[in-house]
Amino acid sequence: MQKLWDISPAVHPGTPVFPGDAPYRQQWCATLAPGCPVNVSAITMSPHVGAHADAPLHYDAHGAAAGEMALAPFIGPCRVIHAIACGPLIEWHHLAHALAELPPRVLVRTCAQAPTQWxxxxxxxAPATIERLADLGVLLVGLDTASIDPADSHDLPSHQAVRQRGLRVLENLVLDEVPEGDYELIALPLKLMQAEASPVRAVLRSLA
Known part of the structure; x- marks a missing residue:
């Protein structure tokens, strides 16, 4: 049996969000009762809550929306690399020990334990790391924090490096229990045709 790792954080009203983003909220529109056979709710939240894929529209005024992105980068061979507490930036030397025969998707674990608050x-x-991964044929980068750029960045150089090189991005993953190594990634975005990002249910599957 192939093993599955769920690398998506739980989404609920207490899930941390980037300051200014809409947090997760849910209200019940209908509840099970005499005369009502179902529970039905309405949800509001930023598409950047929890594990999510950034779309080019997030960092490019003319970029594709989430629903327009090709799915191929979000499914297939992937490598998890540990660079725990390497901060503030993931530099090339933090990954150098695990770059041989690199698959086209790279997820970096930076946290000993996934954060439960902002x-x-x-x-x-580091944008130079994005560039060098692209040179090796990487199609998708991800990590276990809320952004591929520092929280106080205004020019977003790593997002711009992703834009220039056509990479895709996963953020807010949970890699606490995932050993370094190779897996199959499955993290498909929703077909949201006007959104700049999409929630994903990200999982890793063992290769054997």
């Missing part, structure tokens, strides 16, 4: 000192990618 972290102003989140670890992000």
């Amino acid at each position: 972290d102003t000192r989140l670890i992000a990618y």
